[in-house]
Amino acid sequence: MRHFDLTPFYRSTVGFDRLFNLLDQTNAESAPGYPPYNIERTGENAYRVSVAVAGFAENELNIELKENTLTIKGEKQTRQQEKSADVLYQGIAARAFERVFQLADFVQVKGATLENGLLHVDLVREIPEAKKPRQIPINGTSATDKAIEGQVETKAAA
Incomplete structure (x- = not known):
């Protein structure tokens, strides 16, 4: 590269x-490959980050927002496996991970859900009213011009 x-x-x-x-x-x-994730646009100012966290429970996941950085961490709790269960092949990853996403200005986290092995973090961009574009009206004549016109009209009427 x-x-x-x-x-x-x-x-x-x-x-x-x-x-x-x-x-x-x-x-x-x-680009690290674990865990895989998707970033979706769900609306004009709404986004969703989905992270595949199969095998992780809610208490083993941590979501933190600091300034404009969203950090998702996962750490498996160690379990004592029974002696009778020997793992012949372990293809399901159970290692700790950390994913960091840089968020744009005014992007806020609205919530997170864990369903079917996917952690969904919903985001929305809320631009403050002061930062939104606004229309500025154009006045054809200034206030002093209108006052002068008013004085001329009153003299003509008299």
């Missing part, structure tokens, strides 16, 4: 440090 040097952008931009850091992190790490 190619490595891009973003140093010139750091020197000529202000306020984009977080974006460039994310690009550097994306280039630096290879």
Whole structure:
């Protein structure tokens, strides 16, 4: 994979440090394969992250949101297996994991559910009213022009 040097952008931009850091992190790490996950768009401003956590119970999973980072951790509780049960082949992974997702500004976690071995984390982007675009009305004449027109009309009527 190619490595891009973003140093010139750091020197000529202000306020984009977080974006460039994310690009550097994306280039630096290879995509880990465990556990697999999906990111879905469920509405105009709604998203869902689904993580395959087969074999994990609710008390073995931890979801944490800190600033704009969503972290999902799983750690299996150690169980004493019975002596009579010998595992001949173990294909179901039961190792600890940690998945980290960078969230955009104004994205909030609405809730999480665990069903059929899938952990669903529902997200919604709620843009504050002050940040939303708004229409600015254009006034054809200024208030002083209207006042002058009013004075001219009253003199003409007299």
